[in-house]
Each structure stands twice: as C-alpha cells, then as structure tokens.
Amino acid sequence: SYVLTQPPSVSVAPGKTARITCGGNNIESKSVHWYQQKPGQAPVLVIYYDSGRPSGIPERFSGSNSENTATLTINRVEAGDEADYYCQVWDSSGDHPYVFGTGTKVTVL
C-alpha cells in the first residue's frame, strides 16, 4: 500500500517559517490534504487539494506539491501553531483508500 513519510519533528522560533514535508512515490500526481491536531483534540483540516484553505484557517497556512514532496508551510509561526500535523492522500490503487502520513510534531521554541 501507499506510504507517506514525514519528519518526526520540526522546531521553529515564533515569527519564523515552518515547513513540513510529506514524501511519497509520485506524490505530485495525487492531491494532498493536511490536518492539525493539538493534544487531546480531534484533527482539524488545514489544507485540502494541495493548497486549498478551509474557511477559518489563517492565510499563514499554505501548501504545495511537486517533485515527490508535498509541503505544508506555516508563516509567522505563533505559539498556538504547536501541534502534530498529518498529510493524507486518497489512493485508488489498493484496498486502503485513505492513507495518512506518519505525522510531524511542530514545536514552537
């Protein structure tokens, strides 16, 4: 089945930019979605279809997808952005249509 790989952790100072990568075979041919999960809470969709932003998600959050890597970028990082972030794709090739990445813990220094 399809595998999505993320770095376990990313650390960033307040006000700086955090970039979270999501790698997968030929991922640029798929649509990538991103979720934020704070401790003890359910995941929240922050980016859909590579770069779409749901209503209520700050413009500081953006996404891109090219050349085997999808990236979630958080500009002007705030303390409240500290959370786990997961990428996800829909994979039509197997019996497991919904695949999540391994998750990245973003720590705001």
Place this chain on the structure above:
Amino acid sequence: QVQLVESGGGVVQPGRSLRLSCAASGFTFSTYGMHWVRQAPGKGLEWVATVWPDGSKEYYVDSVKGRFTISRDNYMNTLYLQMNSLRADDTAVYYCARTDSSSYFFEYWGQGTLVTVSS
C-alpha cells in the same frame, strides 16, 4: 453546523465486543460517505473503515477485516462500528469523520471515543 458525536467507548476484555455510535447532525447524512479513523495512544492516525452514502459498499483496513463491521442508519443519522474479537492493539481513540462531497479528504471530525482493550 456539522456535528459528529461518538459514543460507546470503554474498557473491554480481549476477545469481547463493543459497538460504537456516531450521531450526525447539521447536514444531509444520507448523501455523504462516512468513516472511522483511529489513533492508538501516542501514535498517528489510521483509517479504519468507510461506508458509502447508501450503505451499499464498505471498506476496511486489513487489520480489522472479518472482525469489525461499519454500518449506518440514514433515518436515524447515525454511523456505527461493530467491533468483535477485540485485541489489545485495537486500543485507540476512535474518530467518526465525514469526507467532503468528493470523498477524498476528511472535512469534519467528531471528538473521538476511547476504546481500551485490556484484561
């Protein structure tokens, strides 16, 4: 607004059964695919099962095939997960989730219900 409220979690012995429910409101339940996603303690998200809007098709992760059954009642706007032959590695928070109309991503999530399988 869309609301998904899970219930039915708890502590259960290995080999026993449990049924989770998810009460949906704020949208036309019968027109959306519905899903269960779980998260073991300290681990990442894992898709568990999907049922089509009309209940005609179901999909499962390999580890639960033959043990779990997803179903829905479109009159009661409720999603279910019947979990049989539970194992310790089924211990997790179970989230009910609704995809968008294309069914490619999870647009809404419930708050989750904890299932602990332990003797």
